[in-house]
Amino acid sequence: MKHIISLLMENEAGALSRVAGLFSARAYNIESLTVAPTEDATLSRMTIVTSGSDEVIEQIIKQLNKLVDVVKVLDLNDGRYIERELMLVKVKATGALREEMKRISDIFRGRIIDVADGSYTIELTGSGSKLDAFLEALDKTVILETVRTGASGIGRGDRILKV
Amino acid sequence: MDDSNQQKVGQISGAEIIMRCLQEENVKFVFGYPGGAVLHIYDALFKQKHFKHILVRHEQAAVHAADAFSRATGEVGVALVTSGPGATNAVTGIATAYMDSIPMVVISGQVPTAAIGMDAFQEVDMVGVTRPCVKHNFLIKDVHDIAITLKKAFYIAASGRPGPVVVDIPKDITAEFAEFDYPKSVEMRSYTPVTKGHSGQIKKAVKILLEAKRPMIYTGGGLVLGDASNELVKLARTLDYPVTNTLMGLGGYPATDKQYVGMLGMHGTYEANNAMQDCDVLLAVGARFDDRVVGNPDHFLSVPRTIIHIDVDPSSISKRVKVDVPIVGHVQSVLGEMNELLAAETKKPDASALKSWWAKIDGWRAKNTSSYDGSSSSIIKPQYVIEKLCEVTKGDAFVTSDVGQHQMWAAQYYKFDKPRRWINSGGLGTMGVGLPYAMGCQLAYPDAQVACVTGEGSIQMNIQELSTCKQFHLPIKVILLNNRYLGMVRQWQEFFYENRYSESYMDSLPDFVKLAESYGHVGMNIEKPGDVEGALQDAFAMKDKFVFMNFMTDQKENVFPMVPNGKGLSEMILGSDPNANDAVDEMEG
Numbered sequence: 232m233k234h235i236i237s238l239l240m241e242n243e244a245g246a247l248s249r250v251a252g253l254f255s256a257r258a259y260n261i262e263s264l265t266v267a268p269t270e271d272a273t274l275s276r277m278t279i280v281t282s283g284s285d286e287v288i289e290q291i292i293k294q295l296n297k298l299v300d301v302v303k304v305l306d307l308n309d310g311r312y313i314e315r316e317l318m319l320v321k322v323k324a325t326g327a328l329r330e331e332m333k334r335i336s337d338i339f340r341g342r343i344i345d346v347a348d349g350s351y352t353i354e355l356t357g358s359g360s361k362l363d364a365f366l367e368a369l370d371k372t373v374i375l376e377t378v379r380t381g382a383s384g385i386g387r388g389d390r391i392l393k394v
Numbered sequence: 395m396d397d398s399n400q401q402k403v404g405q406i407s408g409a410e411i412i413m414r415c416l417q418e419e420n421v422k423f424v425f426g427y428p429g430g431a432v433l434h435i436y437d438a439l440f441k442q443k444h445f446k447h448i449l450v451r452h453e454q455a456a457v458h459a460a461d462a463f464s465r466a467t468g469e470v471g472v473a474l475v476t477s478g479p480g481a482t483n484a485v486t487g488i489a490t491a492y493m494d495s496i497p498m499v500v501i502s503g504q505v506p507t508a509a510i511g512m513d514a515f516q517e518v519d520m521v522g523v524t525r526p527c528v529k530h531n532f533l534i535k536d537v538h539d540i541a542i543t544l545k546k547a548f549y550i551a552a553s554g555r556p557g558p559v560v561v562d563i564p565k566d567i568t569a570e571f572a573e574f575d576y577p578k579s580v581e582m583r584s585y586t587p588v589t590k591g592h593s594g595q596i597k598k599a600v601k602i603l604l605e606a607k608r609p610m611i612y613t614g615g616g617l618v619l620g621d622a623s624n625e626l627v628k629l630a631r632t633l634d635y636p637v638t639n640t641l642m643g644l645g646g647y648p649a650t651d652k653q654y655v656g657m658l659g660m661h662g663t664y665e666a667n668n669a670m671q672d673c674d675v676l677l678a679v680g681a682r683f684d685d686r687v688v689g690n691p692d693h694f695l696s697v698p699r700t701i702i703h704i705d706v707d708p709s710s711i712s713k714r715v716k717v718d719v720p721i722v723g724h725v726q727s728v729l730g731e732m733n734e735l736l737a738a739e740t741k742k743p744d745a746s747a748l749k750s751w752w753a754k755i756d757g758w759r760a761k762n763t764s765s766y767d768g769s770s771s772s773i774i775k776p777q778y779v780i781e782k783l784c785e786v787t788k789g790d791a792f793v794t795s796d797v798g799q800h801q802m803w804a805a806q807y808y809k810f811d812k813p814r815r816w817i818n819s820g821g822l823g824t825m826g827v828g829l830p831y832a833m834g835c836q837l838a839y840p841d842a843q844v845a846c847v848t849g850e851g852s853i854q855m856n857i858q859e860l861s862t863c864k865q866f867h868l869p870i871k872v873i874l875l876n877n878r879y880l881g882m883v884r885q886w887q888e889f890f891y892e893n894r895y896s897e898s899y900m901d902s903l904p905d906f907v908k909l910a911e912s913y914g915h916v917g918m919n920i921e922k923p924g925d926v927e928g929a930l931q932d933a934f935a936m937k938d939k940f941v942f943m944n945f946m947t948d949q950k951e952n953v954f955p956m957v958p959n960g961k962g963l964s965e966m967i968l969g970s971d972p973n974a975n976d977a978v979d980e981m982e983g
Contacts, residue, residue, distance in 0.1 A: 241584050244533070245521060256526050286712070293709035299530040299550060302584040394583060 233262070233282045235307040235314055235384040236292065237392050241300040242268055242275045249298050250277065259283065259291055263316075263359075263381030274302065274394065278383045280359070302394055311387040317354070318362045319344075320369075321376040324351040328373060339365045350375055358382075405571040408537040409438035412501065412568065415544040417444040418576045421472050423463060423837055424448070425456035429476025430516060431503025434568040439474075448837065448866060451858035453480050455830035457487020458856070461496050461558075462827075462834025465817045466792060468621060470551050471498040471834070477505055478516030481562075482523065486824060488558050489527035493821025494642060495619060497556035499547045506566040507535065520562045529557030537570040545580050554587025555707035556619060591704065591723030591731065599677070599702045599719050600735045606675035606700075607747040608754075609635040612658065614687075615642030615820065616680015616705060617725055618813040623647070625729035626679065632736050633743055636755055638666040640681050642820040645810035650789070655755060656764075659687040660957045661802045664966060665758035667957065671697060671964040672754070678703045680725045683715040684821075691715050693962025704728045763955050763968050764806060774923050776800065776875040776947040779930075780807035783845060783873055786930040791815070791843040794831035796852030797823045799881035802953040804847040826855025832870040833862060843871070843934060850876045850900050860913040863940050871933050872942045874906060877949045885952045910942035921946045 240246050247266055254261045262280040269276045281291060288306065295304045307314075324332050324346075336343055336353045339361070345352035355365055359382050366377065386392065401407075406414070412435055416424065425448045428436045439447055450456040453475045460471030471491075475484045481502040491498050505514040521533045530550050532543050540563070547559040603609060611630055617623065617639075623646050630637050630653055637647045638658040647654055656663030658670050670676070670688070676699055681687070688694045691714050703710075703717040704725050711720040721728055766777045780803050783791075789809050794817040795801040801818055810816045817835060819827045832846040846853075853874055863870060883898040907917030916939045920929045926945070933941040954969030 245525075248522070249525060252525050286716070290709065290713060297707070297709050299582070299585045 232284075232288075233280065234288050235312065235382060236279045236281060236295070236304065237307055237384055238277050238279070238295060238304045239269070239274050239302045239392060239394060240277060240298070241302065242273050243300055246275060246300045247277075249300060250279070250295070253294055253298065254281075257290075257294060259287065263379075265381040265383055271394070278381070280382050303392055305386070305392045307384045307386060310390050312384050312390070313387060314358045314382050314384045315356055316359050316362055316382045317356050317380045318365070319352055319354055319378045320366070320374060321350050321352045322369065323349065323373040323375060325349050332373070335365075335368055339368070341365070399570050401571040404573050406574055407434065407438065408540055408563070408568040408570050408572070409434040411537070411540045411572065411574050412544065412563070413438045413442045413444070414574050415541055415576060416472065417442070419470070419544075419548050421445045422469075423460070424472045424474050425450055425460045425463075425834070426474030427453050427456055427476065427480060429480045429503065431477035431505060431565045432474065432568075434565065435474065435501070435503065435563075447474075448833070448862065450830070450862050452856065453483035454487050454826070455833070455856050455859045455862070457484045457498070457500060458490065458824075458827045458830035459834040459837070460498055460500075461487060461491040462794065462817050462831035463838050464491075464496050464498055464834075465831075466814055466835045466838045468814065470548055471496065473498065473500045475500065475502050476516065477503045477520070478518045480516075481518055481520045485523060485527065488524055488560065490819050490822045490824040490827060491558040492527045492529065494615060494819065495556050496558065497551040498558040499544070499551050500558060500560045502560060502562050504533070504562045504564040507564045508566070510564065520560060524560045527558075528560050531560035531562065533562045534564070534567055537567050537572045540567070540572070541574060541576050542580070545577050546582065549580050550585060554585075555616075555710070588706065588708075588722050589724045589727060591721040591728035593731070595719060595721045596728060596731050597735065599721060600732055600739065602675055602700055602702060602719065603633065603677060604739065604741050604743055606635075607744060608672060608674045608751045609633070609677070609743070609748075610669050610673035610675070611635050611637045611677045611679070612640070612670060612681055613637065613643045613646045613679040614640040614681025617643055617646040618680075620680055620706065620725035621813070622680070622726035622729050623813045625726055625733060628733050629729055629736065632733070634748060635743070636669055636752070638662070638670060640687055640820070641805055641818070643681065644805060644816040645813040648811040649809040650811055655759070657805055658963070660689070661806065661953050661955065662957075664761050664763040664955055664968065665755055667955070667963040667966055668758045669755055671962070674699050676701045678717070679729065680705060682710045682713065685714070688715060689957045689963050689965075690960050693965070696962075761968070766951075766969065768923070771923060774920070774926060774945055774947045776803050776877070776945075776951055777807050778923060779873065779875060779926055779945050779947065780804055780847065782927045782930055783847070784808045786927065786934055787843045787845065791845045792817060792832075792835040792839065794818065794828050794835060794844070794846045796828035796848040796855075797825045798849050798852060798883075799877075799885065799951070799953050800847050800849045800852075800875040802882075803875070825852040828852055829856050829859045829863075829870075829872070832872075833859060833866075833868055836868045836870050837866070844869075845871045845873050847873045847875065849881060850874060850878065850903055851880045857909075860910065860915065860940075860942075864913045864915065867938070868940060869936070869938050870940050872940075874942070874944045875947045876903070876906070876944050877947045877951070878903065879949060881951075882953070888952070889958070906942055906944040910940070915940040915942055917942045917944070919944050919946070
């Protein structure tokens with residue numbers, strides 16, 4: 232089952248490689264991993280999307296906690312949460328496609344952020360599955376380039392991951 | 395960093411700060427090898443008198459010796475190596491310590507800060523190379539960070555589940571100046587190891603233990619590292635329950651005690667493995683149910699039993715085998731609390747159930763699976779050498795071993811009554827550790843008997859240390875069980891590869907006696923069973939000599955019992971079975 236794991240870690244050089252190294256060394260799945268500093272510059276917040284049986288997820292959480300630089304780990308799937316991902320898609324926009332792309336973008340509440348002679352760049356945020364759905368709605372041949380940030384996640388309401 | 399290269403009043407160099415940190419940590423020995431990137435450090439080392447530097451002949455041996463010093467004493471071992479090849483040579487030693495959770499600080503030199511990433515001479519990304527095999531590592535980038543970083547390194551290495559910590563220090567940092575201020579303690583918000591176990595879980599565990607019909611206590615290296623032998627002995631004797639130790643846990647419970655059923659696992663005793671499989675309540679202490687211990691986990695779990703697991707590392711719990719009552723905490727503290735609860739408890743173990751359980755265990759014991767055919771007057775059996783070694787040293791030596799058949803025989807036939815006496819590479823299985831391990835033990839305990847049980851394959855992997863032993867007058871006794879084969883490889887090839895002995899024969903061996911003598915040591919060849927005991931007595935009587943004993947042993951002896959890879963604990967092949975080899979074939983089928 233897919234899990235979104237959030238963690239706070241010391242914003243030290245090499246901290247990211249410790250997490251990435253752990254996943255490869257122990258052969259855990261990793262779908263996406265995003266990391267950036269928080270409002271407290273000494274801390275980085277990381278969101279990892281992974282999948283595995285309950286036992287594997289339990290081990291992943293334990294192994295992450297064992298890393299000396301990791302301050303806190305939270306499996307967002309243990310409660311209610313929001314997941315968001317940003318995607319930039321460059322699509323063909325010539326002839327009839329120019330109107331068609333604009334319409335599909337609007338349906339998915341995307342924004343066209345760059346307009347060129349033959350292409351649009353569409354910005355889209357949402358859950359991973361919404362972004363997947365958008366890509367599926369497009370004809371493969373019109374997609375020139377796709378960039379996705381990987382998911383960020385946060386607990387709903389009072390669920391707060393903070394030091 | 396501003397003007398750190400100008401010395402001001404009250405300031406000392408980074409290299410001197412390192413020396414002061416080691417002094418503050420009461421380090422007695424630093425095992426190391428100099429080189430370009432650590433020249434400032436070695437210059438500072440030259441001027442200090444607080445610890446002794448042991449110059450090895452290869453960095454791998456420095457780390458192994460520091461590791462053994464820690465295993466024998468419980469203190470943090472310290473090694474010092476230069477950048478690049480010095481650092482990579484240390485990696486096997488670091489990985490060995492990591493797998494067995496040995497607290498160690500390894501200081502490695504690094505090229506100057508400005509040269510990092512330039513493919514400089516003797517540059518390697520040590521923090522990157524060691525990341526998967528350390529508890530933690532640091533690259534120091536500022537002379538002012540040396541003291542706090544080393545303080546953290548020692549703290550991390552020794553606390554929680556112990557392990558090696560690498561501190562990589564660029565050369566320029568060791569030449570800059572700063573004031574020395576060693577913190578008394580260190581707090582890290584990201585690292586807060588658990589000590590006390592959950593009292594509710596401990597109460598629950600005691601209740602389950604008292605209700606057991608077929609109880610079993612299984613302890614590992616964590617019991618030894620956690621210095622909890624006394625607490626375990628008290629608990630086991632109060633309950634009169636059987637105890638088994640893992641390879642890493644030998645000596646955690648006295649081997650000569652009647653409640654001890656021997657080592658378990660791939661080469662465990664018949665009684666230990668069967669009791670492990672057949673018990674209804676299992677208390678696991680500082681052990682991790684690894685593949686060499688419980689064999690196939692599905693087979694192990696095919697029998698219902700309640701498992702209580704005490705370990706300081708939460709990630710060791712329910713990793714391979716799901717447990718029912720996890721207790722995360724320091725084993726000494728948790729066992730201590732269990733003993734207090736038992737003392738206050740009016741309920742006693744079920745005496746009649748326990749009686750029939752012991753009767754069943756005694757039935758397994760009666761198979762006497764550690765017997766071997768020692769009738770030959772011309773061929774030395776390796777098991778016999780270990781039995782005699784145990785007798786001659788009165789079971790009180792520090793025994794180090796390398797990896798292979800000799801390691802298993804040493805584990806099976808030497809009766810360890812005390813913890814920290816059996817020093818071997820259990821997790822990583824590193825050939826070549828034996829001699830440097832013996833060095834670490836002998837330096838820690840200069841007057842103790844130290845025996846290195848080895849094979850002719852393993853000993854040659856760090857044979858250069860004969861020179862270190864000469865320099866520091868270490869009266870180690872090498873017990874070489876020389877069967878002219880890489881015995882464990884040969885045994886598996888015999889069983890599982892239809893006797894195709896691919897590259898497992900050790901041809902062109904040196905004359906070990908002459909080799910030892912060339913280093914100023916004493917060498918002995920022992921070729922007949924009748925000479926074994928006398929030779930051992932002669933060797934151990936030479937209290938100030940390093941003695942290299944080359945025992946020419948049976949070439950085709952195998953280690954039994956054996957649980958073939960991937961099989962269950964009760965699916966053992968016994969040596970007494972005349973068709974042992976056929977039995978293996980059949981199981982492999």
